[in-house]
Amino acid sequence: MLIIDCPWCGARPEIEFRYGGEAHIARPADPAAMSDQEWADFLYNRTNPKGLHAERWRHIHGCGRYFNAVRDTVSDFFVTTYKAGEPRPDIGESGK
Amino acid sequence: MTNRFRTHSGGRIDRGAPVSFRFDGKTYSGFKGDTLASALIANGVHLVGRSFKYHRPRGFISAGSDEPNALVNVARDAARMSPNLRATQVELYEGLKASSQNRWPSLGFDAGAANDFVSPFLPAGFYYKTFMWPAGAWKRFYEPKIRAMAGLGVAPTLPDPDRYTQNYAYCDVLVVGAGPAGLAAALAAAAGGAKVWLVDEQAELGGSLLAERTATIEGKPAQQWLADTLATLAAMDNVTLLPRTTAFAYFPHNMIALAERVTEHLAAPGADLPRERLWQLRAREVVLATGALERPLVFPDNDRPGVLLADSARTYLNRYGAKPGDRAVIFTACDAGYRTALDLAAGGVAVVAVADLRREVHGELPARALAAGIDVRPATVVTGTTGRLRVSGARLAKIKGGPSVDPVGASETIACDTVLMSGGFTPSVHLFSQSRGKLAWDAASGAYLPGTSVERERSAGACRGITGLQRVLEDGYGQGEAAAKASRDAASPARGATPPPGPSAKTFPAQADDLGTDGFIGATPHARNPAFTKAFVDWQNDVTAKDITLATREGFRSIEHVKRYTTTGMATDQGKTSNMNTLGIVAEALGESVPKIGLTTFRPPFTPTTFGLFAGAARGDQFDPVRKTAIHDWAAEHGAAFEDVSLWKRAWYFPKALPDGRREDLHAAVGRECKAVRSSVGMFDASTLGKIEVVGPDAAEFMNRMYTNAWAKLEPGRLRYGVMLREDGFVMDDGVVGRMAPDRFHVTTTTGGAPRVLAHMEDYLQTEWPDLDVWLTSTTEQWAVIAVQGPKAREVLAPLIEGIDLAKEAFPHMSVREGTILGVPTRLFSVSFTGELGFEVNVPAQYGRAVWEAIFAAGERFGITPYGTETMHVLRAEKGYIIVGQETDGTQVPDDVNLGWAVGKAKKDFVGKRSLARAAMSAPDRKQLVGLRTTDPKLVLEEGAQIVADPKAPVPVPMLGFVTSSYYSAVLGHSIALAVVKGGRARIGTRLSVPMPDRVIEVEIVEPVFYDPKGDRLNG
């Protein structure tokens, strides 16, 4: 069981958290202005990288907050976590 | 022959505490402190099992958890039967009953042993090669036969009556393995003030020290030093000592799973104690002091009972006072054989010869053996053993050239009753490897050793290739110190390479035999006909050296493929004794070096682990929380049948007692309940509905964005049916929403959807619109909800309510008011999911039952009828009201289920709106909600049944849709069904078919509202 560093509560066990998919995919301000393809990209298409992945987690059985994390999808280790709304830290694309 | 092989003195057994036990129905005696294995050996019993595939007679190989052969069944009673326990780990207790496995009719005569004679026809990959044809025979014939013949123990058939518990725990330094390295590491870490856990799988802490006869540490005999050290550690508050505890899995971030056997060794365990305890221990730093396992030698007939690992034989002798036999031949590739030879000789066992694989033999131990008059034969191999159920002799032959490639000379058979082998020691890197640390091949010692760490972990002592008692102790101490220091350095978990060990601050002057790193990997040479020779590599899965070379001849190169094809290393011992020899054989066959061949992956568990341990307390009634409403007990007392809806128990129907003493069935009860609601009044426990209080200045704006409906104009005091979509436009949930105040909404959700809806709302609120001043609070459990439905509902409630005018004009359908019922504050909804005049009484949950009872009493004069979820379903289906998850499956847009009216067309945006604009979402051939009528009014369709236009159409028959809900309507006197059908609304009035296995049912497509289509009854 991983330890996840909640930006609010600190290091807590994985079972208190829920995964929330890729981070930094903002809901478009004016969905009506988007083409079907653009809307489908927003809805469904994700990067699924091998390496560092910015993703959303929620400390659902803790403070309840959604936050973002950068996790290495190869090693499964978290590199960093940060509050929702903050930009992705500049730590490159890959953990190598 | 009671304890004929017991030494006269010595060992750690309690000779003052004799213990009697049974094995295969025969009574034996041993002593407290014995294992089942040591007690049997002391009684001269070596034949303890039959092998997996060939049913060959088998005896003990080792004295520890690596034992591949001696798997026994230990039974306390019919339910407490543990198969496949290693006799080497089963502690003896008074009355223990054990039996051997995989033999019929008896261990001495086993019919399955015929497999051994046809073994030339059972080569590697036998299963893959043989059972391919004919196609159907695998299921009908081969598998049942193989299952009957193969396999080891038999699982008990009764539920496990024992308890298992699970504990989370934290420590600064976990030391795995309480041998010399682990003890020293624990001493060092504890001295630094760290919270230390020291765990060991054995009954006693001490590891190899428990079998030491002559070694000294810090001037004391090793066993005295051990006792003193354990006393020191036990006296420290910051140290936890756990014997009988296996660190069986290494999970990320230093979470180690420990299996503690709490009562397994007790003759009469107390009922309150768990049998086993799972520790999920999070350690800041881990010191692996897991030692090394002695490697067998792969020579012909090396599986005959009486053939043991040399150091295990020494353990039996020194620790348990059990002699492995009277006359021993030792076959060794390292100095361990000599250490055993010397101890055996001192213990009264005749050592008739030491065959040493090495060309030249020198060093202190061989010299001492020679001095003791032992027949030492360098460059000699054992090429076979004689005997049937027990070794009676060993065939020794000289190696002419190099050890593994050159032919051997003529053999000489030497009479003996035990053959002890030692191929050197393999460091136990299982946990290190599980932690994803990278192993590194060490050519000097011919072993894989821990390389780069991934976790905050370090290895100490023999498991990282260190030999010599003093060096092991000092390495342990150094690693323990370093671990304690590292545990203080970083508060949060991190990872990285473990630094090399620092110099130990303490020296441990010790006198002990240093065995060095000599050893052998692979199969030893012999000149026998390979067709009639079995040299075992993996005892438990009956894999021979020949099987492995055959696999390489057939083209298998990767060690992972060889493993799976031959099944070597895949038995319950996970290849503890076999992995390295397999590598050696493959390397030789392919002409490659061992590190080129690679290594199979070590996976948890280190040793087999009970299912009970994983289940813990989560079994039976406590497997999952069983959620009950405040009114549940009343329903139970009134005979309700219940159904599971997510974790909730919901009253399903209330069967009445019939005059003949039986109770109504579902059909009768639901018919009666439906009629009561339509004709008078019924009451229903709706407490499980999800509830969310949406509060804040921006509450209406938030509701507008989350639901399809328009909320701005909903006045306080009014209700509205809301539809929630996912962003992909499909219906996710629905529910009635009350506006309590301009900034406060009382939202209801489906029972099963409550957590999902709240999470969905929180997601948007927190991550998309954090600027909105609105907050969400679950109030599902705050309120007990009593639905009172039917034409008499108002008359039932009116006398009980204060502060709310129930008159139709003052309190129209779809309104909410706050007042009191019998003095209890209530939020009263005028709402109906039945199509009748209806109310929902929300009261704080602790008053749910009392208010329910009061309403029941007040309704008595109207024959008020409690009804359950089944009646609720029928009543709403008669009205064509959907249930999300029944009429929808995550692919319906609102219009598909006739909810287009609930979509606020004028709203600029809401979750899912953009998806609804896709052309496909309004295609005319989408599946649409319709009603179905069967020609035969009594016939109730099956939910899920497919609907087709022409059942005789060629396969594949185009499917037009399926039945989503289907009931018999007692009120209407005929069956009703809801369905989703392609272009369904345009098909109303037409006929389609529902093909069933035994017949085709014709149905008419009708409007989905079967009862009171105009809705006149809602307003009473």
Add this chain to the structure above:
Amino acid sequence: MAETASMAETAAIGAPRAAYPLDALALGARSIEAARLTALGPAARLAFRGREAAIQAAGEAFGVALPREANRRHTADGRHALWLGPDEWMLLAPGADPAPLFAAIEAATAGLPHALVDVSARSVTIEVAGPKAAYVLNQGNPLDLSIEAFPVGSATRTLFHKAEIVLSRIAPDIFHVDVWRSFAPYVWQMLEDGRRELA
């Protein structure tokens, strides 16, 4: 309408009796000193959410300053304010009537962005007390409950086996477990199971 008749019936029923999910279980609890279990009585529980501007006013009206440090509990005059999230607090007043408290806090925070919801009936509180209290809780709770890692005054939402709880340390050997009422029997029985070995 036969109002008189039904009023009479109402009177016969009497004032509604409050019932709690642990009423029966608590009566049957074994006496195990190492980890005692008690079902605590009713309490006013108010979920307070809000922006910065409303936080101080809410605390003043409640009588306990809302903790600004994560996962802390403040206590004054027998009332507790628990930090549950960066904009979320549980205001807990054992034995109190929630209605006047609710009204007072609403009055003090009127016009300030916030949400106050009465959730008094949503949960019940179980006290786990004794030298082995943390050990018993750790059978289903994954947090480090050593006094260094989870000191007195700690409070957090977390898990106990498969149920969500709010765990609060009142004293070195006393914990309070606040749990939604339908999960309470499950939590209670798991606690009973956990302390059984200490009997």
